Amino acid sequence: MISVLPLLAGLLLAAASLTPSLIPRDWVMQGALAGISTAAGYLVTVFLLALWRTLQIPILSRKWAMICHSVLAVPVLALLVRCIALSDDWQNSIRERMQMPPLEAANTTKMLLLAAAVFLVLVVLGWTLQGLFNLLRNRLARYIPAASANVLGLLLAALIVVTITRDGVVNWALKVADSSYAAAQHLTDPSTAPPTEGWRSGGPGSLADWDLMGKPGRDFVLDGPRAAAIQAFTGRPAHEPLRIYVGLAQEKSAEARARVALAEMIRVGAFDRKILIVSSPTGTGWMDPASYDALEYMNDGDVATVAVQYSYLQSPLALIFETESGLEQATATMRAVYDHWRELPADARPRLYLHGISLGAWSSMYSMNPFQMMNEPISGAFWAGPPFPSELWRQANTARRPGSPFILPEVDEGEVIRYASQFAPPDRSGRPWGRLRILFLQHASDPIVFYNPASLWRAPEWMHEPPAPDVSPRLSFTPIVTQLQLAVDMLVSTSTPPGFGHIYDADEYIDGWVSITAPQGWTAEDTARLKAKCGKGGLIGCDNG
Structure with a gap:
């Protein structure tokens, strides 16, 4: 009733x-x-x-x-x-505000x-x-007092429900999802031939097995601009960009996969490049081409990027069920690469950067050990859409200057840490960078970034600020409901056009990489031309024809 x-x-x-x-x-x-x-x-x-x-x-x-x-x-x-x-x-x-058509009534x-x-x-x-x-x-109640029976009955009922859902339903659903996503990776897809060039991962002499790389890895290795396309765009001599990728199925442990990645990097000469990127993929192993294409164009292809897969699940599922896998893999990869990098002569090694998007940003942040790097720091990091549990991101937010907005904090004078969005480029203040450059790219409309568990009973801090251009001015707080709304928002966070929600646009990556890597001889006109070439990249990258 x-x-x-x-x-x-x-x-x-x-x-x-x-x-x-x-x-x-x-x-x-x-x-x-x-x-x-x-x-x-x-x-x-x-x-x-x-x-x-x-x-x-x-x-x-x-x-x-x-x-x-x-x-x-x-x-x-x-x-x-x-x-x-x-x-x-x-x-x-x-x-x-997101330039989407209105709903049907x-x-x-x-x-x-x-x-x-x-x-x-x-x-x-x-x-x-x-x-x-x-x-x-x-x-x-037949054996103990009624009050005690009520308490014990409640505890036992809760224990039964948790056991059934966690060890039964959830584990079963996770296994089904994991096997489904693994099948979707086409680990032995014969329709995609391995590369014929020896400098590509999966090609002749490669230590990374092509059949075990998964579709996201194979797409990353095969796609992207070639030296001829880069040279045609810049008018300068260009290198073939190096993309090293190791699939989850390659080895059983994170450390073993990291060793394969390092050996493959040494084999193809990744440490001889001007710029070296240690990147962490999203949950499925996907690497957003809009980011890497732009980086390679503006740096004449003199770039090597390494990534190691740690999951087959979509990022929201991997965030909940395989958190440790991503953190362990990113840490193992970064440790292997950094230890080799710092043994090289300081004047002969590449500039080293960390990069990650979404769940990859979290795991990449986790892999950065400032105490280990204090004497020989890397050149910087570029993290897009950092998930709300990211500890380093939260620490940076805590250090923001009083009066600066929560959605785009200002940390000191912006020499080390900066925040950017689709409406606020990283160099908007005009102040110079310091030795180490760390950039967070985030949208005010991205619930993966701004979800707050405490919204169950109180309004998140960003709700007390004037709404950003991509946030409805009619948004308001209601206990319980706001928590449910933000949870649903996370589920559909990638349903927006590029440049909103959890979909980051090629233009934003271009501004970020220009600021972080300061390409030699690069001008504002070059930035405009590259943005015109890549357009609203989001999921497809630049036109590499």
Whole structure:
């Protein structure tokens, strides 16, 4: 039986869930979010009422309860109707800023039906858990006092649910996802022939097995500009860029894969290049071509990039279930490369940079050991879309100058650490860089960066600031609901056009690499020409024809 007061509380949260957040939602995601919000409000209120009764606090009579319910229902339903009427406008307030077409108005009915279905499923699940709790406490009450039976029954019910979900459902789903993504990698895809050049990973004499590299690695190795295309663009002599990639299936341990990567780097002469990038891929092993293509063009191809795969899962799944894998692999790779690099003569070794996007940014940050590098520091790091748990990113945020915005902090005079976005290039202050250059590229509309677990009960700090150009001015905070909204935003964070959400644009990479690597002889006109060539790269990189 559905209780009236908990349902009204749920409908109140459902109304709040229709307000805009960081990423625009279609009717499917909005329906799911509204259903989850309604269920959350309903179940939380049921729990509070049960606690109220357990404490034996007086309650209203049936007659007065019905009167109160009737009085409360009018404003709640009125608010819900108003929010439904405004929901499309709220979503379009985000879509307009992201240069997306407006929503179709015909999807409201489908959204409401989906919300109702999701709510009913979750409430039935809640009733099932309550039945389990009642069964356990009633059995225990035969042998121990009722108060102790209630506490112990609750603990046992929670233990059973956690065990079933974590060790049963979650592990099964993770294995299915892992095998599915592994199959999608086409580890032995015969349709993609290995390279014939010996200087390419997977080619003749390579220590990196082509069949074990996975599709993301093979795409990274084969794609990208050739020396002729770079020379045609710059008018200067160019090198063939070196891209070294080792697949997850190459070896069983992170250290073994790192040793293969280092040996492959030495084999192809990566340490003889002007610039050396130690990059960490995203969860699936993907490397955004928009970033690496631009870097190679502006530095005459005199670049070597090394990356080692650590997962087959999409970044949100890898972030939750395979966090340690990414951190261990990035650390092992960086340690192997750095130890070899610092043994080289200081005047004959390449400039060394760290790079990563999304989950790759987190693992890359983790691999940077400032105490190890204090005497012989690297040249810098460029991290795009750093996930919110990234410790180094959080430490940098904490060090920001008072008064500087949370979404684009200023750290000291910007000599070592800078932040950039699609609206704020890294060199906007005009101040010179110091010896070490660290750049964070982040969008105010990126929930992977700005998700905050504490938003369950309080507004994130960035919500207290004027909204950025890509954030709806109608965004507001509601306890519980904002947490759910940001969680959904993370799931759909890559559904935006390039330059918004968690999709970073070629133009932003170009500005970042120009600032970080300071290419010799490079001009503002060259930057404009490269941006015109690469366009809104995002997922496709530059035109290398």
